[in-house]
Amino acid sequence: MAKVRRGGVTRRVPAAEVVPGDVIEVAAGDRVPADARVLEVSALGVDEAMLTGESQSAGKQVGGAGGPGVPLGDRDGELFSGTLVVRGAATALVERTGAATEMGRIAGALEGRQPKSPLEADLAQASRRIGLLALAALATALLQALVTLVPPLGAPLALVPLPATGWALALGIAVLTPLLCDLIRWPATSGAGVRPGGDHQRSGSRTG
Template identity: 45%
Template sequence: PNALPEEQRTPAWHRFLAQYRSYMQIVLVAAAIVSLVIQEWTTAILLIVLTLLNAVVGLRQEGKAESAMNALKSMMKATARVRRDGREAEIPAEQLVDGDVVLISAGDQVPADGRLIEASALQIDESALTGESVPAAKETGPLQGTGLSPGDQTNTAFMNTPVTHGSGLMIVTATGADTELGKISGMLSATEKEVPPLTKELDRLTLWITGAAGLTMIVMFALGRQRDQAWDVLFVSAVSLAIAAIPEALPTVTQAILSVGSLNLAKRSAIVKELPSVETLAFTSAINSDKTGTLTMNQMTAVEVLSPTDRYTVSGTGYGLEGKVHHAAGSAAGIEDAILPYVVASDAKLVGGAVVGDPTEGALLVLAHKAGLDTDA
C-alpha cells in the first residue's frame, strides 16, 4: 500500500514488563521478595499490589493514547484523483502505484512522489521537507545535475505536501516508504529514544533513597551487634527499617499526576503517547526555530487597503472573520471596487476557520468577508 510503514505493535505482555524498568519498581519488587523471606506477609502483599497498580495505570494510559492515535489515523483517510483507462476517478491514496497519472489542484495534498508533466501556476508548500516558509513554484522542464535536494527538484511533487495554488498533472514515481517523507519517517524510527527528564530524576532519587536505607541498615546492624543483640532479630529489624524508608506510593502518585496532565493536554487537542512526555513538555521553556520561522501560525492578515483616492484600515487578526473595515480617508462609496479583483482571481477557500490554498489569497478572502462581500457568489 502507498502508506508510511507503521510502528510494529508491541505485545501486551512486553509492554506490561516494560513498566518494571524504572528503578522504583525494581526496588519495590526487591523489597517485596525480602519481605516474603522474613515472613512479613502483609508488607509483601501490599508492595506487590502497589507495583501491579503502577504497571496497570501506566499501561492503561499508553493504551488510551494509542487508541486516540489510531482513531485520528482512521479519520485522515487520503484520496487521490487519478486518470485510468482514459477516465478520471477518485480512489483511496493507499491504492496508488508507480506510473499512475494523478491530478492535483489548490487545496489537495500530494498523495505520492511524482514527476510533473503539466503545471499551471502550480505552487506547493514544501516547508515540512525544506524548511522554507514560501510555497515552491513548480515547472515541468528537465533539471540540470544529479543528487539534487527536494528544494531544488522543481519538476517533482512530494507526498503529503499541500498544493497552495494552481493545478498540475503528475506521474507517480515513488510510494510509501520510498518517498522523501518515507525516508524521513525511517530515520525517525531508527533514532534512539532518550530517557525523559522526570524518569532520570526519579531514578536518581530512588538510588539516593536506596543508598540511605542501606547505610542505615548497616549502621543499625553494627550498633545492635555491639550490644550483643541476636542476629535474626537484628536482620528483621534492619530490613523492616529499610523497607519503611522507601516511599512505596511515589510511583502511584506520580502516575496519577501525569494522568491528570495528559487529560488536560487532551482537552487542548494534544495527545501524548507516553506519560513521562507530559512532564517533558511542561519542562520546555524555549523552542529554537531557524531563520525561516517555520513554527509560525502561517497566517496573514490584511490590515490596510490603499486605492488611488481612498484609504481603509482593517481590524482583526489571522483568519478569524471577526473584524471591521474603517474608511480612514477618501470619498468612495465603499471598499468593494478596490478589493473585488482580488476575490475574483482567488483560488483559495475558507473552510471552518482555516484557509485551503495560498495564505495571501486566504487573507484577501477574509478581508472580503469583513467588507460584507459574498465571496462564493
C-alpha cells in the same frame, strides 16, 4: 482521496491505492498523495515547508530538476507526498509511494529504522558486555553473602558480620551498572537528532 487518471478516465481513489506509474491530478487545496514527476502544470505553487523549511510556496515546471542528487528545495520538476498545493493545478507521473517517498524516508529515520553507525554498534556491544560482567559480579557477591550467612561450626562470631559487605557490594553493582551503561551510550545518542530537510537548503529564493 486522490485523483488518478487510469485508462483515460479520471477517478477518485484512496491515497493508499495510488501506485507507481499512475498519473495523478492535483489542484489548489489538494494534498499530494505520492512522489511524482510533473507532466503538465498551470501556475502551480506547493507548500513544501515540512520538507525544506521554506516559508514560500515552491513553483514547479515540466522538465525541471529532480532526482536523488538534487537537494529537495531545488527539485522543481517533482511533487512530494504529503505536501499541499496552494495554487494552480498539475498532472504528474507517480514514481514513489509509501515508505519510499521523501516523507516516508524522514519518518523512518525519526522512528529509528535507519541502520546503526559502526560507532553506535560498537558502543551497544560494549554496553552488553559490561552488563553481562556486572551480572556475573552481582551473582558472585550474592553467593558470597549467602555462604557467609551460615558460618562454619566453631567459627568465631566475628565472622558473622561479613554478609553485610557482600550485600553492600551487590547493591553498589546493581545501582552503578545502568548508570555506567547509559554513560557509554550517551555519545552515540546525544547528537542523533534528525532535522528533516536540514541539509537540503534552497539554493536561491523562489517566489513561484
